[in-house]
Amino acid sequence: MIIILAVAALVIVALVLAPRVMQSGGGGLKRRFGPEYERTVARHDGDRKAAERELSERLRRHGDLRTRPLSAEAREQYVARWAGVQEQFVDSPARAVDAAERLLGELIRERGFPADEFDEQVAALSVHHGEHVDGYRHVHAVAARAREGRAETEELREAVVHARALFEELVSTHPQDNARHRAHDRGAERHGT
Numbered sequence: 001m002i003i004i005l006a007v008a009a010l011v012i013v014a015l016v017l018a019p020r021v022m023q024s025g026g027g028g029l030k031r032r033f034g035p036e037y038e039r040t041v042a043r044h045d046g047d048r049k050a051a052e053r054e055l056s057e058r059l060r061r062h063g064d065l066r067t068r069p070l071s072a073e074a075r076e077q078y079v080a081r082w083a084g085v086q087e088q089f090v091d092s093p094a095r096a097v098d099a100a101e102r103l104l105g106e107l108i109r110e111r112g113f114p115a116d117e118f119d120e121q122v123a124a125l126s127v128h129h130g131e132h133v134d135g136y137r138h139v140h141a142v143a144a145r146a147r148e149g150r151a152e153t154e155e156l157r158e159a160v161v162h163a164r165a166l167f168e169e170l171v172s173t174h175p176q177d178n179a180r181h182r183a184h185d186r187g188a189e190r191h192g193t
Contacts, residue, residue: 029055033130055126062124068112070171078107078171086160093156094146100163101143104136107170125166132169135162 029052030037037055044050070078081103089096105121113128114120118140125133142159145151151159 029059032059033126036126036130036133039134058123058127062127065124065128066112067128068110069173070110074110075171075173078103078167082164082167082171089157089160093153094149094151097139097143097146097151097156097159100160100167101139104139104163104167104170107167108136111170129166129169132166135164135166139163 033040033055037051040051040055041048044054082100085096085100085103088099108121108125109115113124122133122137125136139159139162142151142155146156
């Protein structure tokens with residue numbers, strides 16, 4: 001008898017809470033995707049339901065993606081190559097942005113994200129790195145404008161700075177590494193790149 005009452009009580013609580021949980025579904029998406037949530041809402045002209053459908057679909061397609069860790073050697077090589085990109089920026093900002101985009105693409109593929117098309121890479125990245133995925137989008141767009149000779153130096157610099165946050169998150173092995181890198185970034189941003 002006690003078991004039946006306990007089960008009945010659980011069913012009643014579930015029925016009472018279910019509508020609230022369904023209504024707050026966007027809150028979970030907002031927390032998971034960070035700035036990507038608002039960007040998607042804006043792309044859907046403020047239609048939160050449409051944006052949440054899109055983000056839920058991304059989560060369904062890419063939420064179970066298991067990224068591959070980098071070996072210590074690969075991590076060191078990527079970090080050295082990124083330092084080269086930053087050095088190259090001094091003499092050739094447009095080439096540096098192009099190199100940054102290509103390097104990020106290689107790193108993204110090596111970590112196990114989709115290798116086929118850019119939009120699919122961005123969708124998968126947004127599920128796992130919603131805070132920084134826009135850096136990849138930004139460097140991709142600016143690199144395209146730079147290839148056409150339509151990008152200003154400041155725009156090129158900003159693209160590298162934004163891309164660096166995603167780069168550092170992807171080469172990081174532990175979440176605490178990311179905090180250390182971001183603190184370093186803030187210092188570097190004050191000095192130019």
